[in-house]
Amino acid sequence: xxxxxxxxxxxxxxxxxxxxxxxxxxxxxxxxxxxxxxxxxxxxxxxxxxxxxxxxxxxxxxxxxxxxxxxxxxxxxxxxxxxxxxxxxxxxxxxxxxxxxxxxxxxxxxxxxxxxxxxxxxxxxxxxx
Amino acid sequence: xxxxxxxxxxxxxxxxxxxxxxxxxxxxxxxxxxxxxxxxxxxxxxxxxxxxxxxxxxxxxxxxxxxxxxxxxxxxxxxxxxxxxxxxxxxxxxxxxxxxxxxxxxxxxxxxxxxxxxxxxxxxxxxxxxxxxxxxxxxxxxxxxxxxxxxxxxxxxxxxxxxxxxxxxxxxxxxxxxxxxxxxxxxxxxxxxxxxxxxxxxxxxxxxxxxxxxxxxxxxxxxxxxxxxxxxxxxxxxxxxxxxxxxxxxxxxxxxxxxxxxxxxxxxxxxxxxxxxxxxxxxxxxxxxxxxxxxxxxxxxxxxxxxxxxxxxxxxxxxxxxxxxxxxxxxxxxxxxxxxxxxxxxxxxxxxxxxxxxxxxxxxxxxxxxxxxxxxxxxxxxxxxxxxxxxxxxxxxxxxxxxxxxxxxxxxxxxxxxxxxxxxxxxxxxxxxxxxxxxxxxxxxxxxxxxxxxxxxxxxxxxxxxxxxxxxxxxxxxxxxxxxxxxxxxxxxxxxxxxxxxxxxxxx
Numbered sequence: 001x002x003x004x005x006x007x008x009x010x011x012x013x014x015x016x017x018x019x020x021x022x023x024x025x026x027x028x029x030x031x032x033x034x035x036x037x038x039x040x041x042x043x044x045x046x047x048x049x050x051x052x053x054x055x056x057x058x059x060x061x062x063x064x065x066x067x068x069x070x071x072x073x074x075x076x077x078x079x080x081x082x083x084x085x086x087x088x089x090x091x092x093x094x095x096x097x098x099x100x101x102x103x104x105x106x107x108x109x110x111x112x113x114x115x116x117x118x119x120x121x122x123x124x125x126x127x128x129x
Numbered sequence: 130x131x132x133x134x135x136x137x138x139x140x141x142x143x144x145x146x147x148x149x150x151x152x153x154x155x156x157x158x159x160x161x162x163x164x165x166x167x168x169x170x171x172x173x174x175x176x177x178x179x180x181x182x183x184x185x186x187x188x189x190x191x192x193x194x195x196x197x198x199x200x201x202x203x204x205x206x207x208x209x210x211x212x213x214x215x216x217x218x219x220x221x222x223x224x225x226x227x228x229x230x231x232x233x234x235x236x237x238x239x240x241x242x243x244x245x246x247x248x249x250x251x252x253x254x255x256x257x258x259x260x261x262x263x264x265x266x267x268x269x270x271x272x273x274x275x276x277x278x279x280x281x282x283x284x285x286x287x288x289x290x291x292x293x294x295x296x297x298x299x300x301x302x303x304x305x306x307x308x309x310x311x312x313x314x315x316x317x318x319x320x321x322x323x324x325x326x327x328x329x330x331x332x333x334x335x336x337x338x339x340x341x342x343x344x345x346x347x348x349x350x351x352x353x354x355x356x357x358x359x360x361x362x363x364x365x366x367x368x369x370x371x372x373x374x375x376x377x378x379x380x381x382x383x384x385x386x387x388x389x390x391x392x393x394x395x396x397x398x399x400x401x402x403x404x405x406x407x408x409x410x411x412x413x414x415x416x417x418x419x420x421x422x423x424x425x426x427x428x429x430x431x432x433x434x435x436x437x438x439x440x441x442x443x444x445x446x447x448x449x450x451x452x453x454x455x456x457x458x459x460x461x462x463x464x465x466x467x468x469x470x471x472x473x474x475x476x477x478x479x480x481x482x483x484x485x486x487x488x489x490x491x492x493x494x495x496x497x498x499x500x501x502x503x504x505x506x507x508x509x510x511x512x513x514x515x516x517x518x519x520x521x522x523x524x525x526x527x528x529x530x531x532x533x534x535x536x537x538x539x540x541x542x543x544x545x546x547x548x549x550x551x552x553x554x555x556x557x558x559x560x561x562x563x564x565x566x567x568x569x570x571x572x573x574x575x576x577x578x579x580x581x582x583x584x585x586x587x588x589x590x591x592x593x594x595x596x597x598x599x600x601x602x603x604x605x606x607x608x609x610x611x612x613x614x615x616x617x618x619x620x621x622x623x624x625x626x627x628x629x630x631x632x633x634x635x636x637x
Contacts, residue, residue: 035485036477039252055248055270055486062489069404069493094154096162099492099499101211104158104204105150106177106223 035060045119052108052116053078056100066099082123089117130218132173136194140176143186148226150175159204159221161213161586163492163500165560170213170586172199175221181300181344187222188342189304191619198222199621200342202243202275207268207489208503208549209279210586215623216635225272227344234259238295238321240347243274247484260353262482264288269484274346278336280583282538282545284479286387286439287351289540294332296320298345302615307331307341321347337583338607339621340614351439357469357481358445359437360452363430364392365462370432370519371512374537374544376455377436378510381539385451391547392434393536399423400491400534400551414527430462437480442470494532495553501534502585504548504567506574510539518546521573529566531559545582571595586623590637593626608633 037058041047049057056063057078068076075081093113096102108116141149150158151174159175160167178184191198199219204212212221224243230253231240239261241250247269254261264283266276277290287293296310310326311317324332335343364373373392380386396415399408408419415423424430438448449466456464469476477483492499508514515537526533535548548570552563567588574581575595584592596603607627611618618629628636 035479035487036475036483039248039255051249051252055246055484056489060485060487062486065401065487065490066493094158098497099489101162101207102154102158102160104175104212104223104225105155106148106175107203107225109147 037061043119045115048112049079049116049119052103052112063100078120080123081120082127084117084120084124086114086117086121089113089120130173130197130216132196132218132220133194136190136196137174139190139194140187143190144176144178144183148177148179150177159201159212159223161211163207163211163502163554164213165554165557167213168217170210170215170217172212172214172221173218175223177223177226179226181227181298181306184222184224184300184342184344185304185306188300188302188619191220192303192617195617196220196619197622198342198619200224202272202278203246203270205246205268205271206275206279207492208501208585209583213586214621215586215589216632219622222342224342224344229345232257232259232261232350233321234261236322237261237350237352238347239273239350240296240321240345241273242345243272243343245273246270247273247276251482251484261350262287262353263350263484264290264293265479265482265484266290267479267488268486269479270486270489273348274343277346277348278343280336282389283482284388285351285437285482287349288389290348291333291336293349294336294346295322295324295349296347297332297335297343299331299335299341299343301341302617302620306344309335310347312347321349334610337625339624339627340610342620351482353471354439354441354445355471356442356445357437357439357467357476358449359435359467359480360449361435361463361465361467362433362456363428363462363464364432364434365430365460367431367519368516369430369460370537371516372459373432373434373512374510374515374539375512376459377434377539380452380455381510381541384541385448386436386539387439388437389538389540390434390436391536391538392432393547394432394533395420395423395427395429396532396534396551397433397536398427398429400494400532401488402427402490404496405494405532406496413530415532435467435480437467491534491549491551494551495556495559498554499552500554501549501551502563502567502587503583504550504570505582505584506546506570506579507582508544508546508577508579510542510544515544515546518577518579522546522548522570525566525569525573529562529569531562531566589623589626 039050041050064076093103137149155175156171159172161170178187197219199214200222201212203225226244227242228244229242230245247265250273264285264287266281266283277294280291282288296312298308300306309331311323312320313326335341377390438445479485523533534551538545552559571591580595581592611627612630618631622629622632
């Protein structure tokens with residue numbers, strides 16, 4: 001694990017001539033750019049999402065890279081989804097799903113998980129209106 | 130094993146009942162999600178104190194009721210057992226709620242609690258615009274302190290994380306609290322600045338051990354350099370491994386190269402960015418046609434290595450010339466320069482300390498629920514020995530039908546042959562082969578008197594057993610220390626093959 005990343009960045013640089021699209025969160029630009037995540041937030045709930053989940057579910061996160069294989073890459077980042085429910089989010093976090101490990105209550109409390117779910121269901125709620 | 134319910138009541142009274150987690154979901158949350166049989170190392174419960182004082186209270190109760198605790202910092206030690214204990218039924222002591230960070234920006238040091246992850250520390254430094262860089266591992270989700278204590282590695286010249294530890298605060302197995310190095314003097318301002326202290330130095334005794342619970346860890350951080358320069362090398366042939374190592378190692382020994390270049394094979398990129406089914410439907414080891422297709426797609430050699438220099442431009446440019454000269458006239462497939470200078474936009478990769486998690490995607494190589502286990506023997510840094518090690522290991526991968534996935538990391542005086550054996554945990558046949566191959570690999574290393582630097586909870590006794598000088602004298606010493614510090618055997622029984630007296634019969 002420790003050493004794979006450098007290789008990968010070099011490899012991606014080699015196979016892409018044009019600057020890669022950022023939209024799906026799985027592409028990086030070249031050997032010296034692009035794995036840097038946007039760690040910013042506009043609300044307390046979003047900040048909590050960034051702190052607890054962003055490492056895997058924002059740009060170039062493990063979750064984003066794998067989800068891009070299973071759905072349209074432009075919705076591989078959870079914050080781009082408009083079909084998430086609080087129940088699905090809670091189950092995925094507590095039971096794990098695919099390669100995602102279970103998240104303990106010490107790492108993310110039930111109350112924090114509810115706030116993260118509120119942030120991630122914003123699009124779905126907007127769509128329902 | 131059964132734990133006296135009175136112990137849980139006492140834990141709850143000490144740290145709050147919400148922080149004592151006893152249900153089935155809690156037990157599976159701390160199991161090894163890379164394991165085919167998660168029950169094998171399933172903990173009995175988890176407790177999560179928020180301070181060193183609460184840890185001390187927990188440890189005193191554990192002694193009273195003979196409760197084996199398995200301390201974790203954040204529990205992301207994937208490939209080595211994750212959060213799970215060696216001994217089934219142990220109670221996880223989860224320190225992930227302890228997240229204090231104290232940075233000394235001027236001196237380039239940090240004092241972290243165990244719950245601080247690499248992303249947390251990165252965010253902390255960025256928010257305050259402190260020009261210090263992290264050295265991150267490929268899985269930066271984990272704990273800064275936990276990774277250093279398990280002797281994890283990163284990409285920069287600060288990549289030997291255990292070597293950058295400077296001062297610890299430790300709760301001992303009897304609940305006493307100690308600070309090491311200069312921290313042993315109350316109020317001493319050099320705790321994070323001077324490593325040895327006075328008399329014996331204790332920091333390394335708490336690495337990969339079960340002699341205490343680290344509640345604070347001092348670490349040196351790299352001041353942001355003026356420039357980063359280097360080359361990405363690709364090598365076409367399998368046999369290029371030997372001379373490539375022999376070309377780089379003299380510069381590593383002299384200190385011209387200060388990070389640990391890691392030369393690895395074509396599967397490193399393919400396993401992260403793609404799945405196996407995208408290349409072949411064939412179940413056996415990948416054939417030359419597939420290897421060629423992967424190499425063409427990613428434009429890589431059989432082997433690849435990145436070398437980087439950090440510092441003032443005058444120095445990195447001169448170093449680059451020395452490196453280039455060393456490779457003059459040698460059959461390199463390609464050699465691509467890389468450069469970042471202060472003032473450029475953030476370059477955004479682990480070589481400049483940006484935390485990442487995407488390398489973990491290689492657990493999905495076989496599709497479905499996957500994982501990996503690390504096999505990493507240490508050998509002298511010589512090309513012919515590396516070639517020999519490669520050939521023997523490669524033959525075992527072929528024999529057991531697994532995909533070769535390995536690298537050789539060049540330390541100042543050693544090579545660490547890091548293998549990540551990638552598997553599908555739902556394929557029982559494959560899991561049987563992985564276990565058999567792992568044992569064959571350890572036996573092969575032992576036959577050459579090579580030892581591993583780190584291992585999975587399943588294999589701690591196996592690997593500890595391979596350190597056999599004078600009929601396992603080191604293990605006897607470790608266990609004498611264990612018995613002296615932890616007579617009730619409450620801290621991490623079995624960690625690194627070190628068992629407390631009462632449980633030595635459990636050694637596998």
